[in-house]
Each structure stands twice: as structure tokens, then as C-alpha cells.
């Protein structure tokens with residue numbers, strides 16, 4: 001049996017392919033450009049996986065039936081990581097790839113009668129935030145999605161809509177759904193490897209270049225993190241576990257609050273950490289000034305992820321213990337990510 005992975009070429013996907021193949025699992029990467037398989041195999045090898053167990057099939061989330069024309073082997077699971085991941089996207093494009101695409105991937109899992117591992121995000125567990133942006137989690141069908149897209153931007157809205165629609169669809173079609181809900185992804189716990197396009201990289205870059213003169217929010221605000229390798233191990237375990245939890249919140253609750261986190265980054269970069277706080281509402285207002293988002297290299301859309309809610313991670317902790325996955329010291333992960341940035 002094989003596991004099909006969408007988004008295999010992405011930052012998280014490459015580590016997921018490495019984790020799965022290191023456990024002897026056959027993996028099929030659904031790729032828009034399968035001719036780049038050799039490069040993906042090289043990353044998988046570098047990250048400790050077995051490149052010989054990795055193959056590719058052409059597929060695109062934007063195409064009908066994913067554009068897959070080859071016949072696939074029997075699948076034990078489908079992992080859906082593929083997404084348009086950027087700030088300032090057109091709502092239509094975000095909806096097409098992230099919502100319609102996710103439903104097509106759920107359809108594929110249904111056709112193969114296999115488990116569907118959907119990668120969503122930790123904000124789905126922030127119920128008061130969802131209510132604020134117009135989603136009643138008990139009555140998700142009543143959501144006026146256009147308003148949510150306008151309020152949060154294309155990325156967050158489409159990821160929330162995808163999760164809610166896929167949950168409904170899987171229930172209707174009797175598909176076994178496991179949702180992994182990652183916090184903002186930090187670098188590899190040992191090497192600090194972090195893609196330039198990742199939100200944490202931008203934050204580190206803003207500290208390094210002195211653009212972040214003040215701390216967004218208050219002393220209670222934080223940006224929960226999860227190291228990429230731990231997330232990959234959790235996703236791999238969600239495939240192999242006999243009865244995984246329905247939702248796994250992948251988040252280190254020991255992530256320091258934002259100011260101490262920035263202080264750790266600044267110390268690693270030998271820079272001064274910002275000390276003064278700028279309320280999120282005021283920052284949101286300032287970022288609406290034309291040109292300000294570019295100047296501050298900060299997007300209004302990123303601000304929702306900096307918040308004060310604390311989360312219950314007991315289910316995740318128990319699952320990680322069952323699968324011998326250890327959460328490393330998150331301060332050290334932040335240091336490693338920052339030091340890797342410097343090199």
C-alpha cells in the first residue's frame with residue numbers, strides 16, 4: 001500500500017515524505033511538475049528519508065479530478081498538504097485551490113476507501129476568534145463566506161472553509177478523516193532549516209533588519225509554534241496509527257509569548273529586541289495606509305495568528321507519547337531557526 005501526498009514539494013511536505021519513507025512507507029507525491037522528482041528525492045535523502053520509496057504522479061489541485069490520468073496503486077492514506085499559501089491572494093483563486101482542490105482530494109480518498117489526513121490550522125480551535133469573524137462552529141452552514149474572506153483575507157478564509165466543507169463531505173461519504181491542525185511552523189528542531197517563504201522566517205527577517213521596532217499586541221499575545229520535523233512525525237503517525245484522534249492540534253504550548261520570543265530571536269541575531277507594545281487594532285489601522293505593508297514587510301492577514309488564546313493540547317501530548325514523538329525545547333528551536341537564518 002502507498003500513501004499519496006499533495007504539497008509534497010512544500011516546506012512541510014518534504015519533511016513528511018522523509019518521515020514516511022524513513023519508516024519504510026511507499027509514497028506517491030502528487031506534483032504539478034513531476035519532472036522535479038529528482039530534486040524532491042534529494043531533499044528526502046538529505047532529511048533522512050529513503051528516496052527509493054518515493055515516486056510521483058502528475059496532479060494539480062486546480063484541475064478537474066486533480067488532472068490525474070495515470071492509474072494509482074492501492075492507497076492506505078491520502079495526506080493533503082497542498083495549498084496556495086500567501087498573503088493578499090485573490091479570494092477566487094484561494095477558494096479554487098484551497099477549497100475546491102481539498103474537496104477533490106477528499107474525493108480521491110473516498111474512491112480509494114482510505115484514510116484522509118487533512119492539514120488545516122490551529123485557528124480552527126480558537127472558537128472565539130471564529131465567532132468574531134462570523135463562523136459559528138456549531139452551525140457552520142450558516143456562515144456567510146464572502147464576509148469571512150473580506151474580514152480575514154483569502155488564505156485564512158479558504159483554509160477555514162476547506163476544513164468545514166471537507167468535514168461535512170467526509171461525514172456524508174463515510175470517509176475516515178483525521179485533521180492535523182498545525183500552529184505556525186518553526187524550523188527543523190536540530191538544523192533550524194526554515195524556508196524563506198515561511199511566516200516565522202519573515203518575523204526573524206524583520207528583527208534582523210530592524211523593521212520590527214515594536215511588539216504587535218500586548219504581553220499576553222503569542223504566536224504558537226511547532227517545529228517542522230515534529231509536525232512531520234505527527235502527520236506520519238496519523239497515517240499509521242490504528243485509531244488516531246479525529247483532530248490533532250500540532251502546537252507547542254510552551255512557545256514563549258511574542259515579546260520573549262522576539263527577545264530570543266534578537267539575542268541569536270545579536271540585535272536589540274523590541275520592548276514597547278503596539279496594540280493589534282492600531283497596527284491593523286497603520287497597515288491599511290497604502291505602502292505600509294510593504295514598508296513594514298508585515299501583512300494585515302498575518303495579524304490574526306498573533307493572539308492571546310491558550311489551547312488544550314492533552315490529546316496531542318498523549319498521541320505523541322504513544323508514538324514516541326518528543327517535543328524539543330522550543331526556545332532552542334527558535335534559536336536554531338534564527339542561527340540558521342544568519343548563515
Ligand SMILES: NC(=O)c1ccc[n+]([C@@H]2O[C@H](COP(=O)([O-])OP(=O)(O)OC[C@H]3O[C@@H](n4cnc5c(N)ncnc54)[C@H](OP(=O)(O)O)[C@@H]3O)[C@@H](O)[C@H]2O)c1
Nearest residue numbers: 007009010011012032060061062081082083085182184185
Ligand atoms: N507553514 C505553516 O506555518 C502552516 C501552518 C498551518 C498550516 N499549514 C498548512 O500546511 C500546508 C503546507 O504548508 P507549507 O508551509 O508546506 O506550504 P508551501 O511550502 O507553500 O507548500 C505548498 C505546496 O502546495 C503545492 N501546491 C500549491 N498549489 C498547488 C496546486 N494548484 N496543485 C497542486 N499542488 C499545489 C505546492 O506545489 P508546487 O511545488 O507545485 O508549488 C507545494 O508543494 C498548507 O496546507 C498550509 O495551509 C502551514
